[in-house]
Amino acid sequence: MxxxxxxxxxxxxxxxxxxxxxxxxxxxxxxxxxxxxxxxITKTNQGWSEHKIELLVDQLQENYSDLGRSYLKKMVVAQLNGDYKIPLQENATSTSPFVSFAVQGGWKGITVSQMGAAIDTAISIALGGIATAGIKAALSSMSKSAAKNVIKTAVIKVLGSSVPAATIEYALNYASPGYQIAKYWDEHDAYPNNGRINF
Known part of the structure; x- marks a missing residue:
């Protein structure tokens, strides 16, 4: 026992x-x-210094004031590390009644601004960072064919597919090509012109 x-x-x-x-x-x-x-995360960043990342975030903040700075920085760092998924926005910073209604209703999705910022970030990274003059100036300094290719590649990385060539050519004329492409997508998705991307 x-x-x-x-x-x-x-x-x-x-x-x-x-x-x-x-x-x-x-x-x-x-x-x-x-x-x-x-x-x-801190070492990969494709050799980008913290200062260079902050400059890109500053530029994106000018075009996408409805997105928070920390959200944009998170997107930049993720893309520098090869992650091109569009992160969901944790807190809506927009004062738009539609956005607040959508957030109150618990429905989450990707806004036109989020998609535009993701595409512009991918373009900027492909260009090695953007000058003070912005994306449009950087793209106009190269051949039209090369500029279209940069945008097309960025769109494919972010969305997994491309958009019509005419849309890319149209987007070349703007300071924020990503926003123009996101607007085009919103105009032609399941619920047109609702400010959200409906896949």
Whole structure:
């Protein structure tokens, strides 16, 4: 009887010990993964300095004042690390009644501004950053064919598909080609001109 009780205690002790070991190592492993992700985000950025990232965010903020600065920076850093998904906006900063109604209703989606900012970010990164003059000036300094190719590639990275060539050519004439392409998409989606992108 005493022998079986001591075996039972030993088995229980060993089980608890092995469980706590895996919990502790799991926590250590999770901490290592988190720290490596943070390191990767801060180191990858395609050689862009924090200052260069901030300059791009400043430029985007001028065209997309309805999107928060932290949202735009998150988008820039994500794209620099190869993630071209359009992040959902956590807090609506727009005062538009439609946007607040949509947020109150719990319906989330991508706004024209979010898509436009994502495309403009991809264009800017492809150009190696943008000058003070902006995207339009940077694109006009290259051949029309090369400029169209930069926009087309950016659209494909962000949306996974392209838009008609005429739309890309039209967008070349604007300071924010991404916004013009997003507006075109909104005009031709399932619910036209609602300010949201409906895939």
């Amino acid at each position: 005493k022998f079986s009780k001591s075996i039972a205690y030993s088995v229980t002790f060993m089980t608890l010990l092995s469980c706590s070991g895996s919990i502790i190592s799991g926590k250590v492993m999770a901490d290592e993964i988190h720290s490596s992700e943070v390191t990767q």
